[in-house]
Amino acid sequence: MPQESAGLVEWCCVWPFFATSMCCKDRKKIVIVLLGLDSSGKSTLLAKLRKEKFTSVLPTCGFSCKKWKIQDFAVYVFDLGGRKGFRGIWPHYFAEAYGAIFVLDSNDKARFSEAKEELHNAVSNTYLAGKPVLVVANKQGPGSAMRFDDIKFSLRSLEAAHNLAECKCNLQEGDAALDGDFQEGLQWLLETIQLQYKELRDRVDKDSSAQRARESRQRSERRERIKLMKIHLSKAEAPYPVEDLLSELESGKEAVNYEFHQSTTSLLLPGQIVV
Ligand SMILES: Nc1nc2c(ncn2[C@@H]2O[C@H](COP(=O)(O)OP(=O)(O)OP(=O)(O)O)[C@@H](O)[C@H]2O)c(=O)[nH]1
Ligand SMILES: [Mg+2]
Structure with missing residues (x-):
């Protein structure tokens, strides 16, 4: 069962690289980026994964980080704001990620293609390509605008792209605001990461130090x-x-x-x- 580490959570929000470099002495560190359009339910889903009571419905401004322990892992989830103006910052977190969760809003038919495009952009990014991705078809409660099977069908072209990019991808349905249970999806993601942990860790180390060097050069x-x-x-x-x-x-x-x-x-x- 996930346990909280509340003090660190606030602290994590200051700076992800700094935060995630600490407190992982004994456990394997896993960073997961949580992506999806605004209002798709990312923060609600994260609360569900952490078995928290979710009360706030405020949109995420920029970035928020939560850390908790699951089995042998110290799991850090970077909850990234989905509004258009914030999406540009997503790629800055890809180098450090071991995997991603992408949330789709099953009620938002009008922006489904936009969501698919963002998913495609994310998995095609050099720093995320090939890493495990859990796609969640959220808001699958009664009366949802798009059925899970239709979403699955509509994602088939992307699945082909994932295979090309050698991303291991899994799709799960649920309703974060109701009784949806996403533990199975999270478990799949963690197990998939575990299977290639060493390879992913080497890649994350190499990519994030290259990224830090590049960003420092750009600042100068x-x-x-x-x-x-x-x-x-x-x-x-x-x-x-x-x-x-x-x-x-x-x-x-x-x-x-x-x-x-x-x-x-x-x-x-x-x-x-x-x-
Ligand atoms: N019906 C229903 N509503 C949901 C579900 N998940 C989230 N919501 C609602 O959708 C709204 C947006 O949820 P958030 O979790 O804040 O969405 P977000 O993806 O984090 O949005 P940003 O932070 O702006 O990127 C809130 O009013 C939630 O209560 C769901 O599964 N079903
Ligand atoms: Mg949010």
């Missing part, structure tokens, strides 16, 4: 670009509040970066500064 390059841009703008007659935009830029707000880039295009010499 970004700092350098900002420095150059400041020098350039201090010499230019800017028709907008440059200081405000620069502080937004430094805080990493992408929308502003984009507008900033758009609005400064005329000031930039070709190839001089690209944000």
